Amino acid sequence: MLRKLRLPILAALILGFFLAVGHGLPGTSVAVGGQVERPVVVELFTSQGCSSCPPADALLGELAERPDVLALSLHVDYWDYIGWADPFASPEMTERQRAYARARGERMVYTPQMIIDGTVDVVGSREGAVLAAITSAARNQRGVAVDIDPEAARVSVPEGAAPEGGADVWIVFFDDKHSSEIEAGENNGRKLTYHHVVREWRRLGTWTGAPFEAALGQDAVGPNAFDGCAIIVQARGAGPILGAAVMRPDAGS
Numbered sequence: 001m002l003r004k005l006r007l008p009i010l011a012a013l014i015l016g017f018f019l020a021v022g023h024g025l026p027g028t029s030v031a032v033g034g035q036v037e038r039p040v041v042v043e044l045f046t047s048q049g050c051s052s053c054p055p056a057d058a059l060l061g062e063l064a065e066r067p068d069v070l071a072l073s074l075h076v077d078y079w080d081y082i083g084w085a086d087p088f089a090s091p092e093m094t095e096r097q098r099a100y101a102r103a104r105g106e107r108m109v110y111t112p113q114m115i116i117d118g119t120v121d122v123v124g125s126r127e128g129a130v131l132a133a134i135t136s137a138a139r140n141q142r143g144v145a146v147d148i149d150p151e152a153a154r155v156s157v158p159e160g161a162a163p164e165g166g167a168d169v170w171i172v173f174f175d176d177k178h179s180s181e182i183e184a185g186e187n188n189g190r191k192l193t194y195h196h197v198v199r200e201w202r203r204l205g206t207w208t209g210a211p212f213e214a215a216l217g218q219d220a221v222g223p224n225a226f227d228g229c230a231i232i233v234q235a236r237g238a239g240p241i242l243g244a245a246v247m248r249p250d251a252g253s
Contacts, residue, residue, distance in 0.1 A: 040069050045097045045124075046060075048185070061195040084187070102238070118238065150247055155245075165237070166208045167235050169231065171201075172229070173226035207233055229248075230246045
C-alpha cells in the first residue's frame with residue numbers, strides 16, 4: 001500500500017559515471033548530431049519508515065548501475081514520527097517533494113514516489129511503469145550541455161535557450177551505498193540497502209541563457225568529498241530537467 005500524506009498535515013508534522021553511453025568524459029554531457037546526450041534523472045522519494053519502499057529502493061539500486069540514468073535516493077522525514085527516525089532523511093528532501101506536488105497541483109505526497117526528469121510521477125515500486133517512463137524521457141529529452149571540470153573544480157553551462165524565468169542550477173552530493181539495520185517501525189527487523197543516497201542538495205545559481213560558471217567547492221573534490229557529485233539544470237518551480245552531469249571525486253586526481 002502506498003503511504004500518502006496530505007500537505008497541510010505534512011507542514012504541521014515537520015514544522016519547520018559517465019553521462020552519455022560510450023561518449024565524452026566523466027562529468028560531461030555531450031552533443032551528438034545536434035542533440036545533447038545526458039542521463040535521465042530519476043528521483044526516488046523514500047523512507048526507512050515506509051514498508052512499501054524496499055522494492056522501490058531495490059529497483060533504484062538497479063537503475064544506479066545504468067550509465068544512461070542518474071538515479072538518486074531522497075529520504076523524506078515525514079514518516080519519522082511513526083517509530084523509526086530515518087538517519088538519511090531531511091526536511092530539504094521533503095520540501096523538494098512538496099515542490100513537485102505544488103507544481104503539479106497535488107495536495108498529497110507519498111512514498112515510494114519516483115519523479116522522472118522532473119516531469120513524470122510514477123509509483124517507485126512499479127518496475128514496468130518506471131522503465132517505460134525512463135525510455136519515454138530519453139526519447140523526448142530536452143537538453144543543455146553541462147560540463148564539470150574536476151581539475152579546476154568548476155561547472156559550466158553554455159549559452160542557450162533558457163525557459164522563461166530561467167533555470168535552477170543544483171549541485172547534489174550523494175553516497176554510493178548504505179546498509180541499515182532497522183530496529184523499529186514498519187520495517188522493524190529488516191536489513192535494507194540504499195543506493196545513491198542524497199546527502200546534500202544545494203542551489204548554485206540561475207541559468208538565464210547566458211554562459212554560467214560556478215565553483216564546485218571542497219565537498220565535491222576535497223579529501224572528504226562525497227562519493228558522487230551531480231549537477232542538475234532544472235526549469236524554475238520544480239519544472240522539467242534540462243541538463244545533468246556527474247563527477248566522481250577521484251576524477252580529478
